Amino acid sequence: MALDRTDVAKIAHLARLEVAEADLDHYAAELSNILTLVEQMNAVDTGGVEPMAHPLHMAQRLRPDAVTEADRREAFQAIAPATQDGLYLVPKVIE
Amino acid sequence: MHEQSITELAAGLREKGFSSRELTEHYLARIERLDPALNSYITVSADTALAAADAADARIAAGDAGPLTGIPIAHKDIFLTEGLKTTCGSRMLDNFVAPFDATVVERLAAAGVVVLGKLNMDEFAMGSSNETSYYGPVRNPWDTTRVPGGSSGGSAAAVAAGLCAAASGTDTGGSIRQPAAFCGITGIKPTYGRCSRWGMIAFASSLDQAGVLTRSAADAALLLGAMAGFDERDSTSASEPVPDYGATLTDDIAGLRIGLPKEYFGEGLDAGVEASVRAGLAELEKLGASITDISLPNAPLSVPAYYVVAPAECSSNLARFDGVRYGHRCEAPQDLEDLYKRSRAEGFGAEVKRRIMIGTYALSAGYFDAYYLKAQQLRHLIADDFRRAFEQVDLIMGPTTPTTAFPLGAKTDDPVAMYLNDIYTIATNLAGLPGLSVPVAPVDGLPVGLQMIGNYFAEGRLLNVAHRLQQATDWHRAVPPGFA
Numbered sequence: 001m002a003l004d005r006t007d008v009a010k011i012a013h014l015a016r017l018e019v020a021e022a023d024l025d026h027y028a029a030e031l032s033n034i035l036t037l038v039e040q041m042n043a044v045d046t047g048g049v050e051p052m053a054h055p056l057h058m059a060q061r062l063r064p065d066a067v068t069e070a071d072r073r074e075a076f077q078a079i080a081p082a083t084q085d086g087l088y089l090v091p092k093v094i095e
Numbered sequence: 096m097h098e099q100s101i102t103e104l105a106a107g108l109r110e111k112g113f114s115s116r117e118l119t120e121h122y123l124a125r126i127e128r129l130d131p132a133l134n135s136y137i138t139v140s141a142d143t144a145l146a147a148a149d150a151a152d153a154r155i156a157a158g159d160a161g162p163l164t165g166i167p168i169a170h171k172d173i174f175l176t177e178g179l180k181t182t183c184g185s186r187m188l189d190n191f192v193a194p195f196d197a198t199v200v201e202r203l204a205a206a207g208v209v210v211l212g213k214l215n216m217d218e219f220a221m222g223s224s225n226e227t228s229y230y231g232p233v234r235n236p237w238d239t240t241r242v243p244g245g246s247s248g249g250s251a252a253a254v255a256a257g258l259c260a261a262a263s264g265t266d267t268g269g270s271i272r273q274p275a276a277f278c279g280i281t282g283i284k285p286t287y288g289r290c291s292r293w294g295m296i297a298f299a300s301s302l303d304q305a306g307v308l309t310r311s312a313a314d315a316a317l318l319l320g321a322m323a324g325f326d327e328r329d330s331t332s333a334s335e336p337v338p339d340y341g342a343t344l345t346d347d348i349a350g351l352r353i354g355l356p357k358e359y360f361g362e363g364l365d366a367g368v369e370a371s372v373r374a375g376l377a378e379l380e381k382l383g384a385s386i387t388d389i390s391l392p393n394a395p396l397s398v399p400a401y402y403v404v405a406p407a408e409c410s411s412n413l414a415r416f417d418g419v420r421y422g423h424r425c426e427a428p429q430d431l432e433d434l435y436k437r438s439r440a441e442g443f444g445a446e447v448k449r450r451i452m453i454g455t456y457a458l459s460a461g462y463f464d465a466y467y468l469k470a471q472q473l474r475h476l477i478a479d480d481f482r483r484a485f486e487q488v489d490l491i492m493g494p495t496t497p498t499t500a501f502p503l504g505a506k507t508d509d510p511v512a513m514y515l516n517d518i519y520t521i522a523t524n525l526a527g528l529p530g531l532s533v534p535v536a537p538v539d540g541l542p543v544g545l546q547m548i549g550n551y552f553a554e555g556r557l558l559n560v561a562h563r564l565q566q567a568t569d570w571h572r573a574v575p576p577g578f579a
Binding site: 016027030034053090 | 398455
């Protein structure tokens, strides 16, 4: 499937990536080439084949709903771009 | 000292031929002198390395040393190291000092290793040449105009050049085996779930697996034994007990049944690489192994399936980089959407953006069945091919890569050509199987890797067969000129 610049702009928005107008055609060509590679999958009929979710077919392990980790809020917030009073700061969302 | 095996180095430390401090200083001096030509390290942690070396020397003096105590290694910069910058090769994490250690880092530290620093890699482990790193490409010590492979390119180059005794790595589609092959060293990707993924920055969670790059299979057995095992903090960690890999290293391999998939010896395989791989196989026959032709009919579709599964999981995993909690944030964001979009656009390089977009597209409404579901079905067929093959043979072998290391820049303008470099390694990740690459005879002065694939949790058998090959041959002892 060939993608055009409108498709790329839409995908970039969904992925929250800013892509300059000037780069849209370039990405469209590159992504289309990758999809051409990917579509070789269609050579095989996979009707009725179970999709493989885990290489070892392991079921997800469960653990008791109990606190096991120490509170390390200060260490984790020390590496944040902007915090105040233990909260992460972002541009104003609600007027 | 740097040309010795870990076992030899450990004996030197124990018998007081030299101290861990002297050994660590030796590697630090080599890094300072030789790494400018390679760019294999992103961060060198001299101070903490020397402190760890002193602690190791104290343990050795107290008679409390294990086989890895005081051995200088380095970690791929994808593993979180508390208090030490962890970049994952990305501008996004250029300012990121990890607040905790990865399980793999923690376990090796408990075994007493000295960490010399953090090794260069393709950005977020996405690449096959180490050219997507924000910190610049790594060069191959055998020919510095060529790539070392990727994504664990820094790990492979540093081990081959004697800039650390061994290195950790990760392998999502060949990222340990392919650079090990290009740099002439030994690399093992264990079974999915064998080593904990806790604190290993996620790329494609159903494929990612930690492993090691070393000078020999015996060294790999020592390190893997210390790293592997169940970890409560990784929900996909395998509970299978870890055997003593050292205990089976020298087992006889007479009667070993080796399968050669015809799909790994077809069009696209360089004739010199094929001859070298067949010469390696002939050595195994001399040791009593028998060789059978087999087929993995769906293996050729592993690259297309991988370029759906890996980007889909990458787009989901990398959504966490939002410019809010850690990592790069753009200047003066207008609003929250602008903050997300510009922080991500500035923080990620071109290959990471391509994969995020392919993954976002494959998972978007209306396309899920055609791409992701189809790829997961193919994955099942590929795993079934291996299952049937392992009813006939003990190990599957072939080339690790179709060619030797290519020149820097040769494939950077053509993502699809770059992807096809992993044509022989990807199927193993899709099936979750362990794989190992060992050096065989070089072609035109460039290393060649022989790949061995085992059944689930057959790491011990892979290391055993690789070790027997290395006892009978000396290809793994070759040192790149200029790095002796």
